[in-house]
Amino acid sequence: MKILNNADLVTRFYQLIEDNNYAALKEICHEDFRFYSQLDTPLDIDGFLAQEKGNMDGFPGFTFRIHEMFVQNDKVACYLIFEGVNSATMHGVAPTNNSVRFSLMAMLTIKDGKVIEKRVHLNDADIQKQLDR
Template structure:
Protein backbone atom coordinates (compact mmCIF):
# COMPACT_ATOMS: atom_id res chain seq x y z
CA UNK A 1 0.00 0.00 0.00
CA UNK A 2 1.05 3.58 -0.49
CA UNK A 3 1.97 5.86 2.38
CA UNK A 4 -1.21 7.86 1.70
CA UNK A 5 -3.31 4.68 1.93
CA UNK A 6 -1.59 3.78 5.20
CA UNK A 7 -2.30 7.26 6.58
CA UNK A 8 -5.97 6.88 5.56
CA UNK A 9 -6.22 3.60 7.54
CA UNK A 10 -4.72 5.24 10.63
CA UNK A 11 -6.99 8.28 10.27
CA UNK A 12 -10.08 6.05 9.97
CA UNK A 13 -8.94 4.02 13.01
CA UNK A 14 -8.64 7.12 15.21
CA UNK A 15 -11.84 8.61 13.79
CA UNK A 16 -13.67 5.46 14.97
CA UNK A 17 -12.07 5.77 18.42
CA UNK A 18 -13.12 9.42 18.69
CA UNK A 19 -16.69 8.43 17.77
CA UNK A 20 -16.48 5.71 20.48
CA UNK A 21 -17.19 3.07 17.83
CA UNK A 22 -14.85 0.48 19.34
CA UNK A 23 -16.66 -2.35 17.56
CA UNK A 24 -15.40 -0.97 14.21
CA UNK A 25 -11.71 -1.09 15.14
CA UNK A 26 -11.21 -4.70 14.08
CA UNK A 27 -11.70 -3.73 10.43
CA UNK A 28 -8.56 -1.56 10.64
CA UNK A 29 -6.43 -4.01 12.62
CA UNK A 30 -4.52 -7.07 11.48
CA UNK A 31 -5.44 -10.31 13.27
CA UNK A 32 -1.89 -10.40 14.69
CA UNK A 33 -2.06 -6.87 16.17
CA UNK A 34 0.31 -6.13 19.03
CA UNK A 35 -0.24 -2.98 21.09
CA UNK A 36 2.66 -1.75 23.21
CA UNK A 37 1.45 0.58 25.93
CA UNK A 38 4.72 2.34 26.83
CA UNK A 39 6.51 -0.91 27.68
CA UNK A 40 7.75 -3.93 25.82
CA UNK A 41 4.95 -6.21 27.01
CA UNK A 42 2.29 -6.15 24.31
CA UNK A 43 -1.47 -6.51 24.45
CA UNK A 44 -2.50 -8.93 21.70
CA UNK A 45 -5.32 -8.46 19.24
CA UNK A 46 -7.83 -5.68 18.85
CA UNK A 47 -9.69 -7.03 21.91
CA UNK A 48 -6.58 -6.50 24.06
CA UNK A 49 -6.16 -3.00 22.70
CA UNK A 50 -9.80 -2.05 23.31
CA UNK A 51 -9.80 -3.52 26.83
CA UNK A 52 -6.65 -1.63 27.82
CA UNK A 53 -7.79 1.67 26.32
CA UNK A 54 -11.47 1.56 27.23
CA UNK A 55 -10.67 1.64 30.95
CA UNK A 56 -8.74 4.87 30.32
CA UNK A 57 -11.51 6.41 28.23
CA UNK A 58 -14.13 5.39 30.80
CA UNK A 59 -12.33 7.51 33.44
CA UNK A 60 -12.80 10.77 31.50
CA UNK A 61 -15.98 12.61 30.50
CA UNK A 62 -16.25 14.34 27.17
CA UNK A 63 -12.81 13.20 26.06
CA UNK A 64 -11.43 13.90 22.62
CA UNK A 65 -8.25 12.64 21.00
CA UNK A 66 -7.88 14.28 17.61
CA UNK A 67 -4.93 13.70 15.33
CA UNK A 68 -2.80 16.81 15.03
CA UNK A 69 -0.38 15.39 12.47
CA UNK A 70 0.27 12.18 10.52
CA UNK A 71 3.63 11.34 8.95
CA UNK A 72 4.20 8.19 6.94
CA UNK A 73 7.12 6.38 5.39
CA UNK A 74 6.92 2.88 3.96
CA UNK A 75 4.82 0.69 6.25
CA UNK A 76 5.13 3.08 9.24
CA UNK A 77 2.78 5.89 10.27
CA UNK A 78 3.50 8.30 13.12
CA UNK A 79 0.44 9.93 14.63
CA UNK A 80 0.68 12.94 16.93
CA UNK A 81 -2.50 13.35 19.00
CA UNK A 82 -3.74 15.46 21.90
CA UNK A 83 -6.01 13.87 24.53
CA UNK A 84 -8.38 16.09 26.50
CA UNK A 85 -11.06 15.16 29.01
CA UNK A 86 -12.50 15.72 32.47
CA UNK A 87 -11.27 13.20 35.05
CA UNK A 88 -14.55 11.66 36.20
CA UNK A 89 -13.60 8.11 37.24
CA UNK A 90 -10.84 5.95 38.61
CA UNK A 91 -7.68 6.21 36.49
CA UNK A 92 -4.57 4.21 37.38
CA UNK A 93 -5.51 4.22 41.05
CA UNK A 94 -6.39 7.93 41.15
CA UNK A 95 -10.04 8.62 42.08
CA UNK A 96 -12.00 11.17 40.05
CA UNK A 97 -10.75 14.72 40.57
CA UNK A 98 -13.00 16.66 38.20
CA UNK A 99 -9.85 18.22 36.72
CA UNK A 100 -9.35 18.76 33.02
CA UNK A 101 -6.53 16.63 31.64
CA UNK A 102 -4.66 17.51 28.44
CA UNK A 103 -1.59 15.70 27.18
CA UNK A 104 0.09 14.75 23.93
CA UNK A 105 0.71 11.29 22.57
CA UNK A 106 2.93 9.98 19.84
CA UNK A 107 1.90 6.71 18.26
CA UNK A 108 4.05 4.68 15.92
CA UNK A 109 1.98 2.27 13.88
CA UNK A 110 3.15 -0.43 11.48
CA UNK A 111 0.82 -1.67 8.76
CA UNK A 112 0.76 -5.01 6.98
CA UNK A 113 -1.70 -6.00 4.26
CA UNK A 114 -3.45 -2.64 4.68
CA UNK A 115 -4.12 -3.11 8.39
CA UNK A 116 -2.44 -2.02 11.62
CA UNK A 117 -0.26 -4.88 12.91
CA UNK A 118 1.72 -3.00 15.56
CA UNK A 119 0.93 0.08 17.63
CA UNK A 120 3.37 1.69 20.05
CA UNK A 121 2.20 4.45 22.40
CA UNK A 122 4.50 7.12 23.82
CA UNK A 123 3.39 9.76 26.33
CA UNK A 124 4.51 11.30 29.60
CA UNK A 125 2.92 9.43 32.52
CA UNK A 126 4.29 11.92 35.06
CA UNK A 127 2.63 14.80 33.22
CA UNK A 128 -0.69 12.97 33.55
CA UNK A 129 -0.16 12.22 37.26
CA UNK A 130 0.91 15.82 37.96
CA UNK A 131 -2.19 17.20 36.25
CA UNK A 132 -4.47 14.91 38.29
CA UNK A 133 -2.74 15.59 41.63
Template structure:
Protein backbone atom coordinates in the same frame (compact mmCIF):
# COMPACT_ATOMS: atom_id res chain seq x y z
CA UNK B 1 -9.21 0.79 1.67
CA UNK B 2 -8.73 4.55 1.76
CA UNK B 3 -5.27 6.04 1.52
CA UNK B 4 -3.09 5.40 4.55
CA UNK B 5 -3.51 8.84 6.20
CA UNK B 6 -7.30 8.66 5.90
CA UNK B 7 -7.20 5.12 7.25
CA UNK B 8 -5.25 6.29 10.31
CA UNK B 9 -7.56 9.24 10.95
CA UNK B 10 -10.59 6.95 10.75
CA UNK B 11 -8.91 4.38 13.04
CA UNK B 12 -8.39 7.00 15.75
CA UNK B 13 -11.87 8.49 15.30
CA UNK B 14 -13.31 5.02 15.93
CA UNK B 15 -11.19 4.75 19.09
CA UNK B 16 -12.32 8.21 20.19
CA UNK B 17 -15.93 7.09 19.73
CA UNK B 18 -15.11 3.83 21.57
CA UNK B 19 -16.62 1.71 18.78
CA UNK B 20 -13.97 -0.98 19.03
CA UNK B 21 -15.83 -3.59 16.95
CA UNK B 22 -15.47 -1.21 13.99
CA UNK B 23 -11.67 -1.52 14.26
CA UNK B 24 -11.58 -5.11 13.04
CA UNK B 25 -11.31 -4.24 9.32
CA UNK B 26 -8.34 -1.96 10.10
CA UNK B 27 -6.38 -4.47 12.19
CA UNK B 28 -4.32 -7.37 10.92
CA UNK B 29 -5.22 -10.78 12.38
CA UNK B 30 -1.90 -10.69 14.28
CA UNK B 31 -2.48 -7.17 15.66
CA UNK B 32 -0.70 -6.32 18.92
CA UNK B 33 -0.83 -3.16 21.07
CA UNK B 34 2.02 -2.04 23.32
CA UNK B 35 0.82 0.71 25.69
CA UNK B 36 3.85 2.61 26.96
CA UNK B 37 5.57 -0.53 28.16
CA UNK B 38 6.45 -3.71 26.35
CA UNK B 39 3.53 -5.69 27.73
CA UNK B 40 1.56 -6.75 24.66
CA UNK B 41 -2.22 -6.75 24.30
CA UNK B 42 -3.30 -9.01 21.47
CA UNK B 43 -6.05 -8.35 18.95
CA UNK B 44 -8.79 -5.75 18.96
CA UNK B 45 -10.10 -7.19 22.24
CA UNK B 46 -6.72 -6.58 23.89
CA UNK B 47 -6.68 -3.02 22.56
CA UNK B 48 -10.21 -2.44 23.88
CA UNK B 49 -9.38 -3.90 27.31
CA UNK B 50 -6.30 -1.69 27.62
CA UNK B 51 -7.92 1.47 26.29
CA UNK B 52 -11.03 1.05 28.46
CA UNK B 53 -8.79 1.42 31.53
CA UNK B 54 -7.08 4.49 30.05
CA UNK B 55 -10.23 6.29 28.91
CA UNK B 56 -12.69 5.40 31.73
CA UNK B 57 -11.29 8.17 34.00
CA UNK B 58 -11.99 10.75 31.25
CA UNK B 59 -15.46 9.92 29.84
CA UNK B 60 -15.66 13.13 27.77
CA UNK B 61 -12.26 12.64 26.14
CA UNK B 62 -11.33 13.81 22.66
CA UNK B 63 -8.20 12.69 20.88
CA UNK B 64 -7.75 14.56 17.59
CA UNK B 65 -4.94 13.55 15.25
CA UNK B 66 -2.60 16.52 14.75
CA UNK B 67 0.03 15.03 12.45
CA UNK B 68 0.82 11.82 10.60
CA UNK B 69 4.27 11.05 9.24
CA UNK B 70 4.48 8.10 6.86
CA UNK B 71 7.58 6.28 5.75
CA UNK B 72 8.15 3.88 2.88
CA UNK B 73 8.64 0.87 5.14
CA UNK B 74 5.04 0.39 6.30
CA UNK B 75 5.31 2.53 9.42
CA UNK B 76 3.63 5.72 10.56
CA UNK B 77 4.21 8.13 13.43
CA UNK B 78 0.97 9.67 14.68
CA UNK B 79 0.88 12.71 16.95
CA UNK B 80 -2.36 13.31 18.87
CA UNK B 81 -3.62 15.65 21.59
CA UNK B 82 -5.76 14.15 24.34
CA UNK B 83 -8.24 16.33 26.22
CA UNK B 84 -10.65 15.20 28.89
CA UNK B 85 -12.05 15.78 32.34
CA UNK B 86 -11.25 13.46 35.24
CA UNK B 87 -14.85 12.68 36.21
CA UNK B 88 -14.98 8.93 35.59
CA UNK B 89 -13.04 6.08 37.14
CA UNK B 90 -9.94 6.59 39.30
CA UNK B 91 -6.72 7.22 37.33
CA UNK B 92 -3.59 5.56 38.68
CA UNK B 93 -5.31 5.19 42.04
CA UNK B 94 -6.46 8.84 42.14
CA UNK B 95 -10.20 9.28 42.59
CA UNK B 96 -11.96 11.64 40.14
CA UNK B 97 -10.95 15.25 40.69
CA UNK B 98 -13.04 17.04 38.07
CA UNK B 99 -9.81 18.51 36.66
CA UNK B 100 -9.29 18.92 32.93
CA UNK B 101 -6.23 17.39 31.35
CA UNK B 102 -4.50 17.96 28.06
CA UNK B 103 -1.47 16.03 26.93
CA UNK B 104 0.22 14.79 23.79
CA UNK B 105 0.51 11.23 22.59
CA UNK B 106 2.94 9.77 20.11
CA UNK B 107 2.01 6.53 18.42
CA UNK B 108 4.01 4.27 16.17
CA UNK B 109 1.95 2.15 13.82
CA UNK B 110 3.27 -0.71 11.72
CA UNK B 111 1.40 -2.13 8.75
CA UNK B 112 1.20 -5.51 7.07
CA UNK B 113 -1.10 -6.36 4.16
CA UNK B 114 -2.43 -2.76 4.33
CA UNK B 115 -3.69 -3.32 7.87
CA UNK B 116 -2.32 -2.20 11.22
CA UNK B 117 -0.35 -5.03 12.76
CA UNK B 118 1.26 -3.13 15.65
CA UNK B 119 0.46 -0.01 17.68
CA UNK B 120 2.88 1.44 20.23
CA UNK B 121 1.86 4.27 22.52
CA UNK B 122 4.10 6.80 24.25
CA UNK B 123 2.70 9.21 26.83
CA UNK B 124 3.98 10.91 29.98
CA UNK B 125 1.77 9.47 32.74
CA UNK B 126 3.45 11.69 35.33
CA UNK B 127 2.23 14.75 33.43
CA UNK B 128 -1.34 13.46 33.62
CA UNK B 129 -1.02 12.80 37.35
CA UNK B 130 0.39 16.29 37.89
CA UNK B 131 -2.55 17.86 36.04
CA UNK B 132 -5.23 15.99 37.98
CA UNK B 133 -3.57 16.72 41.33
CA UNK B 134 -3.20 20.49 40.76
Protein backbone atom coordinates in the same frame (compact mmCIF):
# COMPACT_ATOMS: atom_id res chain seq x y z
CA MET C 1 -15.21 -2.66 3.24
CA LYS C 2 -13.37 0.03 1.28
CA ILE C 3 -9.56 -0.25 1.41
CA LEU C 4 -8.11 2.92 2.93
CA ASN C 5 -4.66 4.37 2.33
CA ASN C 6 -2.41 4.25 5.39
CA ALA C 7 -3.00 7.87 6.43
CA ASP C 8 -6.78 7.50 6.15
CA LEU C 9 -6.66 4.19 8.03
CA VAL C 10 -4.78 5.73 10.96
CA THR C 11 -7.09 8.77 10.97
CA ARG C 12 -10.04 6.37 11.15
CA PHE C 13 -8.30 4.38 13.92
CA TYR C 14 -8.15 7.43 16.18
CA GLN C 15 -11.62 8.65 15.20
CA LEU C 16 -13.05 5.29 16.26
CA ILE C 17 -11.32 5.64 19.64
CA GLU C 18 -12.79 9.13 20.03
CA ASP C 19 -16.20 7.74 19.04
CA ASN C 20 -15.85 4.87 21.57
CA ASN C 21 -16.54 2.47 18.69
CA TYR C 22 -14.37 -0.44 19.80
CA ALA C 23 -16.14 -3.04 17.65
CA ALA C 24 -15.31 -1.10 14.47
CA LEU C 25 -11.79 -0.42 15.81
CA LYS C 26 -11.21 -4.15 16.17
CA GLU C 27 -12.31 -4.66 12.56
CA ILE C 28 -9.55 -2.41 11.20
CA CYS C 29 -6.86 -4.13 13.29
CA HIS C 30 -4.97 -7.13 11.98
CA GLU C 31 -5.58 -10.48 13.68
CA ASP C 32 -1.91 -10.43 14.79
CA PHE C 33 -2.19 -6.88 16.25
CA ARG C 34 0.24 -5.97 19.05
CA PHE C 35 0.24 -2.83 21.23
CA TYR C 36 3.40 -1.59 22.94
CA SER C 37 3.05 1.17 25.53
CA GLN C 38 6.45 2.40 26.62
CA LEU C 39 7.77 -1.12 27.31
CA ASP C 40 8.33 -4.11 25.12
CA THR C 41 5.56 -6.13 26.75
CA PRO C 42 2.84 -6.19 24.11
CA LEU C 43 -0.89 -6.53 24.48
CA ASP C 44 -2.96 -8.36 21.88
CA ILE C 45 -6.03 -6.72 20.31
CA ASP C 46 -8.39 -7.69 23.15
CA GLY C 47 -5.95 -6.45 25.82
CA PHE C 48 -5.45 -3.21 23.90
CA LEU C 49 -9.19 -2.62 23.49
CA ALA C 50 -9.86 -3.30 27.18
CA GLN C 51 -7.08 -0.92 28.23
CA GLU C 52 -8.15 1.76 25.78
CA LYS C 53 -11.81 1.53 26.79
CA GLY C 54 -10.88 1.62 30.48
CA ASN C 55 -8.82 4.75 29.93
CA MET C 56 -11.35 6.53 27.75
CA ASP C 57 -14.37 5.67 29.93
CA GLY C 58 -12.96 8.08 32.52
CA PHE C 59 -13.15 11.01 30.09
CA PRO C 60 -16.63 11.28 28.55
CA GLY C 61 -16.59 13.69 25.61
CA PHE C 62 -12.78 13.65 25.28
CA THR C 63 -10.96 14.61 22.09
CA PHE C 64 -8.01 12.70 20.67
CA ARG C 65 -6.74 14.61 17.67
CA ILE C 66 -3.89 14.02 15.26
CA HIS C 67 -1.88 17.24 14.87
CA GLU C 68 0.93 15.89 12.68
CA MET C 69 1.23 12.72 10.64
CA PHE C 70 4.11 11.28 8.66
CA VAL C 71 3.69 8.28 6.39
CA GLN C 72 6.49 6.17 4.97
CA ASN C 73 5.64 2.85 3.34
CA ASP C 74 3.91 0.72 6.00
CA LYS C 75 4.72 3.08 8.92
CA VAL C 76 2.60 6.00 10.13
CA ALA C 77 3.95 8.32 12.83
CA CYS C 78 1.54 10.65 14.62
CA TYR C 79 1.78 13.49 17.08
CA LEU C 80 -1.53 13.58 18.98
CA ILE C 81 -3.10 15.66 21.71
CA PHE C 82 -5.63 14.20 24.14
CA GLU C 83 -7.96 16.54 26.03
CA GLY C 84 -10.67 15.63 28.48
CA VAL C 85 -12.12 15.92 31.96
CA ASN C 86 -11.85 12.90 34.26
CA SER C 87 -15.54 12.95 35.17
CA ALA C 88 -16.24 9.21 35.29
CA THR C 89 -14.71 6.12 36.88
CA MET C 90 -11.51 4.95 35.18
CA HIS C 91 -10.21 1.42 35.82
CA GLY C 92 -12.22 1.31 39.05
CA VAL C 93 -10.85 4.64 40.35
CA ALA C 94 -13.29 7.45 41.23
CA PRO C 95 -13.17 10.53 38.99
CA THR C 96 -11.14 13.59 39.97
CA ASN C 97 -13.09 16.03 37.74
CA ASN C 98 -9.71 17.44 36.67
CA SER C 99 -8.97 18.53 33.13
CA VAL C 100 -6.21 16.56 31.47
CA ARG C 101 -4.30 17.57 28.35
CA PHE C 102 -1.27 15.69 27.09
CA SER C 103 0.58 14.92 23.91
CA LEU C 104 1.89 11.60 22.72
CA MET C 105 3.80 10.11 19.84
CA ALA C 106 2.56 6.97 18.14
CA MET C 107 4.03 4.73 15.47
CA LEU C 108 1.59 2.44 13.73
CA THR C 109 2.46 -0.31 11.28
CA ILE C 110 0.06 -1.37 8.55
CA LYS C 111 -0.15 -4.86 7.04
CA ASP C 112 -2.74 -6.15 4.58
CA GLY C 113 -4.69 -2.89 4.90
CA LYS C 114 -5.04 -3.18 8.69
CA VAL C 115 -3.18 -1.87 11.73
CA ILE C 116 -0.88 -4.66 12.96
CA GLU C 117 1.18 -2.74 15.51
CA LYS C 118 0.92 0.38 17.62
CA ARG C 119 3.73 1.79 19.75
CA VAL C 120 3.21 4.89 21.90
CA HIS C 121 5.35 7.14 24.03
CA LEU C 122 3.85 9.60 26.49
CA ASN C 123 4.60 11.12 29.87
CA ASP C 124 2.63 9.08 32.43
CA ALA C 125 3.95 11.23 35.29
CA ASP C 126 2.53 14.38 33.69
CA ILE C 127 -0.87 12.74 33.25
CA GLN C 128 -0.89 11.54 36.86
CA LYS C 129 0.11 15.02 38.07
CA GLN C 130 -2.86 16.51 36.22
CA LEU C 131 -5.20 13.90 37.71
CA ASP C 132 -3.87 14.50 41.24
CA ARG C 133 -4.17 18.30 41.28
